Amino acid sequence: MYFIRMMNDMRMKKKLAFTFISAAILPLLLSGLYLTGKLREIVINNAFMQVSDNVDRVRKRTEELIKVPLDISYRLSVDNRMKKVASREYANYGEVIQAYREYTDIRDYIQLYKEISGIRVYVENPTALNNWEFIQPDNSIMDQTWYREAIDQKGLAGWNLIKDEQSDTESISLIRSFPVDAVGKKGVLVINVDQQQLSSILEQESFTTLIVDSRNRIVGSNEAELTGMNLSDIKVDEQILLNQEGSYNTVVKGKDSKVVIADLNPPNSWNGLRVISIITVAGITREADQVILLGAVVILVSLLFAVLLIYASATLLSRRMLRLSKHMAKVGSGSWETYIHIDGKDEVGLLSKQFNTLLRSVHDLVQEVQETNAQKNLIEQRQSEIRFKMLASQIHPHFLFNSLESIRMEAHIRRQDDIAEAVWLLSTLLRSSLEAGSGNIPLREEIERVRCYLDMQKFRYEDRLEYHLTVDPDLQELPVPPLIIQPLVENSILHGLDNREEGAVITVEVKKITDGALIKVFDNGAGFPPERLAGIRAELAEDVHEQESERIGMRNVNDRLVLMYGESSALRIESQPETGTTITFYIPGGVDND
Missing domain, CATH: 3.30.565.10 (Histidine kinase-like ATPase, C-terminal domain)
Known part of the structure; x- marks a missing residue:
């Protein structure tokens, strides 16, 4: 009787927790720890091999993607017509507009190649105009790090995350300088890689996969909110910021993780990119379905014991709930003046008290409706x-x-x-x-x-x-x-x-x-x-x-x-x-x- 009264007074949450801990959690925990320990190493190794293959696939597909802007940059850097349009001294704005209209190669490249989203040519020419293809660089542009690096690298290509003046968005771009005339004047060519194409490559990956530039800025990710952030902003180990190709054990956002890094070095480039895939140990072990299969026998025995305890507890609860149900049936037949008292301080006891309060409220509401109708x-x-x-x-x-x-x-x-x-x-x-x-x-x-x-x-x-x-x-x-x-x-x-x-x-x-x-x-x-x-x-x-x-x-x-x-x-x-x-x-x- 004391045990029954104690169970009646115990809160429903504590009651279920006590039953579940006694009947299921303890035996399942012991068996689960044993089986998980045996298979943990196998699961992690399999996942690591899969991630390595995925990183290699992302690197190859990204190489194919950036080959297009690299090839276009070679063509434009030796295109004398483009150089003439960019550096020619114009007598009036009409000549500028006519020259821009006649030179269609840039627009043709953008239409023909889905791998690129924009091309910009920066050449200092006071007589020209800006049309988002040919741009006159001002001091704010020429002071940019990527612009100075392009001029200093003497024709080598660079890869950085930079902002597009027209769309005001950042994207990974090829940057390289080119000679404008024989006297040594230089211009800078910027070709934006299409961000959607890059995202489509990364979105197929199940683990967190990043592409970062030489400044550790994330230029692409299968988690859109990370694009544009610095690698240090996602709380990775500082060693990852400097490590090159390989695999490492590290901590990311406070969780034990494995990181696989693959270098991506385009030809004739002064810098490159890195493909980084991050997997948490906890994420790998979630896929360990074999643990459930191997522990089925142990779980079955534990569940049988749990059923007995749960059945006894459910019987105790059902009797009290049945009393409440019968009382509700009386109220449904029109008896508004009857009230019920169920012993106990748990949820069922509180429910009976709240039902009595609700019954009084409904009775008052009926009277109010009658008065309103009158x-x-x-x-x-x-x-x-x-x-x-x-x-x-x-x-x-x-x-x-x-x-x-x-x-x-x-x-x-x-x-x-x-x-x-x-x-x-x-x-x-x-x-x-x-x-x-x-x-x-x-x-x-x-x-x-x-x-x-x-x-x-x-x-x-x-x-x-x-x-x-x-x-x-x-x-x-x-x-x-x-x-x-x-x-x-x-x-x-x-x-x-x-x-x-x-x-x-x-x-x-x-x-x-x-x-x-x-x-x-x-x-x-x-x-x-x-x-x-x-x-x-x-x-x-x-x-x-x-x-x-x-x-x-x-x-x-x-x-x-x-x-x-x-x-x-x-x-x-x-x-x-x-x-x-x-x-x-x-x-x-x-x-x-x-």
């Missing part, structure tokens, strides 16, 4: 209430519209155009009100409904009513609840114009703000005294809904705004007696509650 139903109810309060339900819409249209046509026939216009406005307003559903509509439709309503009221009040509608063009398609502005305008006319003989001005303004739209409805009417204004604000803040109102009022608008967008969108009312009333509310941008 709130949504309330919104739809308030939206439907708008339509029924606009018209008496006893009037059939088609009969009403047909009657209004008949009246409008009769007024038009009798040349009472103002009456016809008023009837048309009323018909339009009633139709849009009846068509208002529970979903949102574009702001432009709501503004058009307000405009229609104001035009109809202007027919009634004539010059006593003026109105202004100002809407930001970017907000035309903003989704808003239907009949959200018109009731406020109606309220402004009711309290702002009916009580003033001189009339009133109604202004509706919709401004774009950072995260939505700010809507203002204000008038210059009679306004409210402070006590009346306080009563209105208190009424809007109450949680109960209007039951006795026979019209669409501010309370209905306020309730829908709060239900749909939250308290931040509630109506804000400012009023001064004999000055006017301003009603402001906010609608978040991009909110769509359809």
Whole structure:
């Protein structure tokens, strides 16, 4: 019992580690060390022979690759036409361009030989131009080590990693000087070896393989991130920087390794390249599959013992997991109030506690969803209430519209155009009100409904009513609840114009703000005294809904705004007696509650 309790209290990670160490690792480790020791030497020798062959293959293929730029350099160094183009004194830039255009040998070489990626000729000639083939060397170029070495070596070829002025990339290049004229003037020829061709040679190697120049700069590698680095940057033994052809035991990046080096010395060159292949001892031993075959018998016996221990441990775990599974099944059938307690401090015990916490969270979430659905139903109810309060339900819409249209046509026939216009406005307003559903509509439709309503009221009040509608063009398609502005305008006319003989001005303004739209409805009417204004604000803040109102009022608008967008969108009312009333509310941008 003590052992079972200890296992239950033990963390899953420690439990599995204890079982695995006891049942598998110790016997496997002993047998593995014995067998690996016997075969280690064989595996390393085989891998070393393979690497030596690979290095020799890379050297031969690289020799074939650099023979092409070497041969082209011989041709160009004795090409009198090229020398004439490079050193000729030109009278104007037109002659320079014409000479460059007529001399196509460099471009032909680049197109014919995929082994090279560029050719540059450096000759001092103040009358010439740079065209990435013929270049006038400035002091920054002539001070380069490779340029000075080429001049000093008197026609021998050199191989270095240098930067191409046109592509701003480094590549292994052939460099050699050539005589320009009989008086001893010299130029420098640079031929870039195609880096992709060099990479294709190296990418076939499974071990780390490098090509380095005489300055120990890596000009090519089957690991692209190493190209351009110095050999010392990859933390190799300092002896490798100086060693020539041969094989060496060394340390690379802190790991015991073997290094095979092969020299690559092109003919008629003052320097050469080295092919270096690096293999780690750990990398070689990973391929020792024979160890697994030879140790199969020992491993099998060890596994049998491991199975017994693992089976006992799994049985103990499965019983506790089965209890948890049965409890989950009860919850799945709808029992939200049951909780489980599983003894132990390991992962299974913690899982049962977390499941109980999750169960409580899901239960709370279900209640929240139910409350949200109830709130949504309330919104739809308030939206439907708008339509029924606009018209008496006893009037059939088609009969009403047909009657209004008949009246409008009769007024038009009798040349009472103002009456016809008023009837048309009323018909339009009633139709849009009846068509208002529970979903949102574009702001432009709501503004058009307000405009229609104001035009109809202007027919009634004539010059006593003026109105202004100002809407930001970017907000035309903003989704808003239907009949959200018109009731406020109606309220402004009711309290702002009916009580003033001189009339009133109604202004509706919709401004774009950072995260939505700010809507203002204000008038210059009679306004409210402070006590009346306080009563209105208190009424809007109450949680109960209007039951006795026979019209669409501010309370209905306020309730829908709060239900749909939250308290931040509630109506804000400012009023001064004999000055006017301003009603402001906010609608978040991009909110769509359809």
